[in-house]
Amino acid sequence: MNSQSNWNADGISLRNSAIVAGIGLILMAILAPIANFSILQNLIVADDAAGTVSNIFSAQGSFRMAIAIFAIVAVLDIIVAWGLYVLLRPVNKSLSLLTAWFRIVYAAMLGFVLVNLLSVLQLAGNADYLTLFGSDQISGMVMLSLSNFNTGWQLSLIIFGFHLLLLGYLLFKAGYMRKVLGILLVIAALGYLTDGFATLLSPGYDISISAFTFIGEIVLIFWLLITGGKNRSEISKND
Secondary structure, rough: OOOOOEEEEOOOEEHHHHHHHHHHHHHHHHHHHHHHHHHHHHHHOOOOOOHHHHHHHHHHHHHHHHHHHHHHHHHHHHHHHHHHHHOOOOOOOOHHHHHHHHHHHHHHHHHHHHHHHHHEEEEEEEEOOHHOHHHHHHHHHHHHHHHHHHHHHHHHHHHHHHHHHHHHHHHHOOOOOOOHHHHHHHHHHHHHHHHHHHHHHHOOOOOOOHHHHHHHHHHHHHHHOOOOOHHHHOOOOOO
C-alpha cells in the first residue's frame, strides 16, 4: 500500500484523526459522569429544595468544578466532531460535514444550558440584591435553574441523536468499517431521540432508554483507537 494513502490532500492523517476522535470520546466518557453523577447528582436531594440548596452552598468548589468539567466536555465534543469529519470525509464529504455540524450544535447547546448552573452560583453568593428574596424564594430559583439545566441538556440530546444517526449511516456505508458498528450507532441514536422527544412531549417522562442503547458508542471508541483510519484504500467514496 502506498505510504501516502492514509493522508488527505490537506496533509491530515486519517489514522491521526481517528486517534484524536477516540481520545476525545474516552476523555468525555470519563469526565461527563464525574461532573453529572459524582458531583452534581450527589448534591441534589430529591423533593428537598432546602437540602439541595444547603448541599450546593456548602460545596461551591465542587459545584464550580462540575461546571468546568462540563465546559471541557463541550470543547471535546467540537474536537471529536472535527476528527470524525476528517476521517469520514472520503466516504461522503457533504454528509460528513452535516454530521459534524450536528455535534457542534449539540456542544453549543450544552454550553448554553450551563448558564443555568452559573445562575445557581449567583444565588449562592452574597450580592446585595439577594436580600430582596426570602430563603424559600432562593431555594425555588435554585431548583428551577437546576431543572432548566437538566431539561435543556435532555433536549440537546435530540440534536446528538441526529448526529449519531448520520454517523451510523456513514460508518455503515464505509468500506473499511464493519456494518454492525453503524447499526449499533443507529440504535444508540434512536435511544437518544426517543428520550429527547419524550422529554419534550411528556413532562413526566423519567425513563432513560439511551442508558441501554449506548453500546455502539463504546465500540466506536475502541475501533477509533485500535484500527480506525489505518487503510484508506478500503474506503468507499460516495461523494
